Amino acid sequence: QVQLVESGGGWVQPGGSLRLSCAASGRIFSINTMGWYRQAPGQQRELVATTTQGGSANYADSVLGRFTISRDNAKKTVYLQMNNLKLEDTAVYYCNADVIVGSIPSVKRIESWGQGTQVTISS
Secondary structure (H helix, E strand, O other): OEEEEEEOOEEEOOOOOEEEEEEEEEOEEEEEEEEEEEEOOOOOOEEEEEEOOOOOEEEOOOOOOOEEEEEEOOOOEEEEEEOOOOHHHOEEEEEEEEEEEEEOOEEEEEEEEOOOEEEEEOO
């Protein structure tokens, strides 16, 4: 019912920047929290950043001051600007959204995940 499509991953040298995008589509009534998570090889998926519909943001300590999350509610899109990238930022980055689907009076809340986009930092 909901599709999240990520883009913007790739390879960059340490200190570089990348911008990820995630667009939601489907029978969406509204979107609550949107966010980014990442999973490095052999590690568990971890939160990177989230943002509420009103724009309040929350960041993992490891990215605070380097990453900025933002969203365009009209476009149902969330962004992650990543600056001063480090080797340890290498991971698959996943978009996540808390979505209300359907139409009044028949709506339900679901959690959706994107397919992931690879971010590789290396020299």
